[in-house]
Amino acid sequence: MDNDPLYLMLQFPKGEGLQAEQEELLQGEKKKFLPPTSRQDPKFEELQKVLMEWINAELLPEHIVVRSLEEDLFDGLILHHLFQKLAGIKLEVEEIALTAMSQRRKLEAVLEATNRSLQGDDKQPLKWSVDAVFNKDLLATLHLLVALAKRFRPSLPLPTDVQVEVITLESTKSGLKSEKSVEQLTECSADKDRPSKDVFDELFKLAPEKVKAVKEAIVTFINQKMEGLGLSVQDLDTQLADGVILLLLIGQLEGFFLHLKEFYLTPNSPEEMVHNVTLALELLKTEGLLDQPVSAEAIVNKDPKSTLRVLYSLFRKHKLKEGTDRMPRGPPS
Numbered sequence: 001m002d003n004d005p006l007y008l009m010l011q012f013p014k015g016e017g018l019q020a021e022q023e024e025l026l027q028g029e030k031k032k033f034l035p036p037t038s039r040q041d042p043k044f045e046e047l048q049k050v051l052m053e054w055i056n057a058e059l060l061p062e063h064i065v066v067r068s069l070e071e072d073l074f075d076g077l078i079l080h081h082l083f084q085k086l087a088g089i090k091l092e093v094e095e096i097a098l099t100a101m102s103q104r105r106k107l108e109a110v111l112e113a114t115n116r117s118l119q120g121d122d123k124q125p126l127k128w129s130v131d132a133v134f135n136k137d138l139l140a141t142l143h144l145l146v147a148l149a150k151r152f153r154p155s156l157p158l159p160t161d162v163q164v165e166v167i168t169l170e171s172t173k174s175g176l177k178s179e180k181s182v183e184q185l186t187e188c189s190a191d192k193d194r195p196s197k198d199v200f201d202e203l204f205k206l207a208p209e210k211v212k213a214v215k216e217a218i219v220t221f222i223n224q225k226m227e228g229l230g231l232s233v234q235d236l237d238t239q240l241a242d243g244v245i246l247l248l249l250i251g252q253l254e255g256f257f258l259h260l261k262e263f264y265l266t267p268n269s270p271e272e273m274v275h276n277v278t279l280a281l282e283l284l285k286t287e288g289l290l291d292q293p294v295s296a297e298a299i300v301n302k303d304p305k306s307t308l309r310v311l312y313s314l315f316r317k318h319k320l321k322e323g324t325d326r327m328p329r330g331p332p333s
Helices: 005-011 013-024 042-058 077-087 100-119 130-134 138-152 199-206 208-229 244-254 270-286 296-300 304-321
Strands: 030-033 163-172 175-184
Touching: 042 077, 042 138, 077 100, 077 138, 100 130, 100 138, 130 138, 208 244, 208 304, 244 270, 244 304, 270 296, 270 304, 296 304
Parallel strands: none
Antiparallel strands: 030 163, 163 175
C-alpha cells in the first residue's frame, strides 16, 4: 500500500502536489511531505494556532507578528528574537539579513545557540536542522517550537498527543517511491501527567555555577528566621538532612506549634530522620507550597536538588513577608 500510486493520487489532488515534489527531488534524495489530510487535522491546526499565539504574545513588545509558522520563521529573524527573549541572552548575530546566504548564516547561528540550550547533556538526535527550517519544513519548525515551549514555557497549554501521518518521498531510477509513517509532535496525556522538570533541574544542568549563589541566599534567609531560636545553618545539604531544622523553620514561618512528641528532636537513626522529613513535607503539601514531588529519603540522603526544592518553596513565599506576625496554630490534620 505504501508505494501504491492510487494512494498518492488520493493524497495529492490531481497529482499536482506529487508532481511538484518529484520535480524538487534529486535522484536518491528523500523528503518528508505533509499530505492535505494531515494538514487539515484539527489537532494539528490547533497546535499551530497555540504556538503562533504564544510567539506573538512573547514578541508583542517588539511589534513582531507571525502569521504563518511555515513562511515567517525560516530566515532566523523571528527565531532570533524569540530565543533571546526566552533565554534572556543576547546573540551576536546580524540583526537584518537580506540575502539568502546571510539569512541562512543567521539561522545557523541562532539554531546553534538554541540547540546548545535545548540539548544540554541530552544527546538525543534533534528533529530539526538548519536545512529543514530554512527550506520551510513545517514539521521540523513545529518540533523546534514545541521543544522551546517545553524548555522555557512548560505551562503553555499545548494540545496533547498531536500526531500526523507523513509521506516520505524518495526519487529513484525507477520513479518516485513513497513510505507512510506517523510523526509524534506533542506528548500523549499520560506522558504529560508525569512530573515535569522544574527550575532546579535546569539550574543544576545548565547553570551549575549559580547553585552556590542560590544556596547562599537561602542560608541568609534561614538564619534570619532562626535567629530567635539561637540556631544557624552553614551547610544546607547536611544540616537539613535530619528534618529538625526544617520542621522548626516551617513552624517559625507558617506559625505552627509542633509538640516535641510529634517529631524527633535528636534523631538517632535514618528511620527517625525520615519520619521528621516526611512530617515536614506533609505540612508543606497541606499549605500548597510544593510544586514538585520530593521524597523524604532524598533529603535524608543529602540530595542537594531535593533540599533546595523544599527550602525554595518557603523562601519564595516568605521572602517578601519579613516582619509579619502570625498567631501560632496547630499543624493541619
